[in-house]
Amino acid sequence: xxxxQDCIIFxxxxxxxGGITMILKTKKKIVLLVTLLFGILLVGCNNTNYSxxxxxxxxxxLKEALNQxxxxxxxxxxxxxxxxxxxxxxxxxxxxxxxxxxxVNAMLAPKEQIEKxxxxxGISNDSNIFIYDNSGGVxxxxxxxxxxxxxxxxxxxxxxxxxxxxENDFELSLDVPSLPxxxxxxxxxxxxxxxxxxxxxxxxxxxxTSIIDVRSRSEYDEGAIPSAILYPHTKNxxxxxxxxxxxxxxxxxxxxxxxxxxxxxxxCKSSFRAAQTALLLEEAGYTDVKVYxxxxxxxxxxxxxxxxKEKTAPVTSQDAS
Numbered sequence: 123x124x125x126x127q128d129c130i131i132f133x134x135x136x137x138x139x140g141g142i143t144m145i146l147k148t149k150k151k152i153v154l155l156v157t158l159l160f161g162i163l164l165v166g167c168n169n170t171n172y173s174x175x176x177x178x179x180x181x182x183x184l185k186e187a188l189n190q191x192x193x194x195x196x197x198x199x200x201x202x203x204x205x206x207x208x209x210x211x212x213x214x215x216x217x218x219x220x221x222x223x224x225x226v227n228a229m230l231a232p233k234e235q236i237e238k239x240x241x242x243x244g245i246s247n248d249s250n251i252f253i254y255d256n257s258g259g260v261x262x263x264x265x266x267x268x269x270x271x272x273x274x275x276x277x278x279x280x281x282x283x284x285x286x287x288x289e290n291d292f293e294l295s296l297d298v299p300s301l302p303x304x305x306x307x308x309x310x311x312x313x314x315x316x317x318x319x320x321x322x323x324x325x326x327x328x329x330x331t332s333i334i335d336v337r338s339r340s341e342y343d344e345g346a347i348p349s350a351i352l353y354p355h356t357k358n359x360x361x362x363x364x365x366x367x368x369x370x371x372x373x374x375x376x377x378x379x380x381x382x383x384x385x386x387x388x389x390c391k392s393s394f395r396a397a398q399t400a401l402l403l404e405e406a407g408y409t410d411v412k413v414y415x416x417x418x419x420x421x422x423x424x425x426x427x428x429x430x431k432e433k434t435a436p437v438t439s440q441d442a443s
Contacts, residue, residue: 171367172281172365172405175278175405176278177266177277177278177279177401177404177405178278178279178280178281178365178401178405179252179278179279179280179281180280180281180286181280181281181282181286181287181290181292183278184252184280184287184292185290185292187250187252188211190250192246192248192249192250193249193250193251193252194213194244194245194249194250194251194252194301195209195211195212195213195251195252195253195254196212196213196214196215196251196252196253196254196262196265197209197212197213197214197215197254197255198215198216198217198253198254198255198261198262198264198265199214199216199254199255199256199257199261199284200216201214201216203256205296206296207294207295207296208294208295208296209254209287209292209293209294209295210292210293210294210295210297211295211299212254212299213243213244213299213301214298215239215243215265216261217261217264217265217268217394219239220235220236220239220264220265220268222235225416225420226416226417226419226420226423227392227419228392228393228394228417228419229415229416229420230268230271230311230316230415231268233272233308233310233311236268236272236306236308237306237307237308240304240306240308241303241304241305241306242303243301244301244302244303244304245304245306246304246306247274247306247307248276249274249276250276251269251274251276251277251278252277252278252279252280253265253266253277253278253279253280254279254280254283254284254286254287255283255284256283256284256285257283258283258355258356258358258359258363258398259279259281259283259359259365259398259401260355260394260395260397260398261394262279262280262283263279263394263397263398263400263401264393264394264397264398266278266279266397266401267315267397267400267401267413270312270315271311271312271315271316272308272309272311272312273308273309273310273312274308279401281364281365282362282363282364282365283363285362285363286364314412315400315411315412315413316412316413316415317387317389317412317413317414317415318414318415318416319414319416319420319421319424319426321387321412321414322347322387322389322414322421323426325349325385325387326347326348326349326427327349328385330384330385331384331385331386331387332351332378332379332380332384332385332386332387333347333349333350333351333386333387333389334350334351334353334378334380334386334387334388334389334399335347335350335351335352335353335389335390336353336354336355336388336389336390336395336396336398336399337352337354337355337390337391337395337418338354338356339352339354341390341391341418342429345418345422345428345429346418346428346429347389347418347421347426347428347429348427348428348429349429350389350429351378353374353375353378355390355395355396355398355399357374358371358374358398358399358402365402365405366402368402368405368406368407369406371402371403371405371406372406372407372408375403375406375408380408382406382407382408382409383409383410384408384410385410385412386403386408386410386411386412387412387413387414388400388403388411388412388413388414389413389414389417389418389421390417390418391417391418391419392417392418392419393413393414393415393416393417396413396414396417397413400413
């Protein structure tokens with residue numbers, strides 16, 4: 123039997139334990155609340171909206187621009203996709219129309235061809251251009267890259283392209299607009315963002331320049347440029363197909379060991395996918411990015427050396443996906 127004193131001690135102990143339990147529960151709630159608020163803060167800091175970009179536009183920006191007389195929307199999907207339906211008022215201009223097939227396929231077209239094509243499409247030097255596709259920005263970025271090289275500054279790629287346009291209830295049409303021809307005058311090509319085959323050969327043995335292969339794993343395994351690091355262009359996209367934010371893009375490429383001021387050469391099969399990567403690296407603050415225009419098509423036909431073993435990226439704990 124317990125004495126009355128024992129009961130008093132037991133009751134006091136129970137009260138103390140109950141108080142401790144309440145304190146622990148309260149602390150748990152506080153920890154959960156702090157964790158939740160911290161998560162919300164992180165999401166707020168991780169800005170995935172390109173509302174203030176000079177090169178990428180969200181569809182809200184496009185909606186505003188459609189009210190301006192100098193706005194031109196380029197549909198850079200295939201001619202077949204365009205014929206099935208497109209953003210009302212948009213014109214069809216594929217990346218292929220701005221390329222030549224000598225010395226290899228899909229190389230940058232000369233100034234005269236650029237002027238001829240843009241003039242025939244009704245594009246002026248003062249046109250405010252928006253470009254969309256349905257391929258993760260590959261074709262629209264190539265058109266963007268080409269126009270930028272020839273001095274057209276007011277040109278943006280629409281984030282998530284066709285998908286964003288459809289999901290935001292823009293008016294679609296089968297009608298093909300007939301814009302009056304212009305007399306477009308291009309500037310001389312800016313060769314700084316272009317890498318030649320000689321630049322690539324030199325970079326293979328340079329520690330100050332990194333070569334990034336943005337093709338798929340299967341393409342890479344069939345042959346690659348020596349010292350090239352594999353990083354497929356699809357990793358530049360979120361699961362919904364939209365572009366990764368500048369912050370996440372930087373974290374991903376920083377994990378590869380690439381600093382913002384480092385010299386980088388990008389390539390794929392024909393450097394369409396490389397142009398998409400160049401666009402996003404510029405948004406992430408990388409300042410010395412070149413696209414190897416001849417790409418694997420040129421390298422593989424010139425009896426150049428091939429990668430024998432994959433150059434792997436350093437393993438880190440960072441996950442910016």
